[in-house]
Amino acid sequence: MLQLVIFYIFATIAVVSAILLITRRNAVHSAMFLAATLLSVAGVFLSLRAEFLAGVQVIVYVGGILVLFVFVIMLVPTDRVMFERRYNRQGRIALITAAVLVGELVYAVIQGRDAFVFPEEALEPxxxxxxxxxxxxxxxxxxxxxxxxxxxxxxxxxxxxxxxxxxxxxxxxxxxx
Amino acid sequence: MVSLEHYLILSVVLFTIGVIGVLSRRNILIILMSIELMMNAVNINLIAFSSQLQDVIGQVFAVFVIVVAAAEAAVGLGIVIAMFSNKETVNVGEIDLMKW
Structure with missing residues (x-):
């Protein structure tokens, strides 16, 4: 039960900050929401008992890649972007593609859920x-x-x-x- | 008990958000961030199956995915800097030299 609560907390933070990441106008804000997403995905890794990967996620993604992103955002003056349109003209096509993709994948997961039952005795590392x-x-x-x-x-x-x-x-x- | 489907659905949602970001934004920095998001979604899948099967190979492959993501970020941001020093823009719509 506690596991489920922890998973939902991390998953909610990850999804909400991912949505904010692709909708913010300012690239610095997007980078900060990317940090939030990556850290909560690291939490999901911890709840999956992949401690090494959680550490690598924090060190490489948040400590390396994200700092590189922020560095380039600071290097490239983005004042002009603040007054332009955020989205290109294919927003509707993007949403249709995403809807088809999510429908397909969720259908595959729901259909294949019986195949995800694994033997219990293999659960010891x-x-x-x-x-x-x-x-x-x-x-x-x-x-x-x-x-x-x-x-x-x-x-x-x-x-x-x-x-x-x-x-x-x-x-x-x-x-x- | 968190079942495997929870992780798979989380991965699907994050991947789809990344796809929407790549397809609809104009700022190349945010497009690169969306690609990182998609790679992370793939990692959730790999690690969820690895943890479920108690087989560590999934985690080893997640390490390789992180390596590829780091290399992609380095080259992608190099391209952003080259693009800005040539055309003074981060808008992908204005990069149309090879478009016909």
Missing amino acids: AVEGNSQWVGTVLYQNYLLPFEIASILLLVAIIGAVVLSKKSKPGGENAVEE
């Missing part, structure tokens, strides 16, 4: 400690994907540096006016 368990499986069975992920991060670092570098006028990367 194989290894004591969630982080230890994740680390063991990650480094023993998924070492190659782990290395590929590190290469992906390296490519992303180089790409971000190259993209945000100021191109010199007359240089080979100069954009033609």
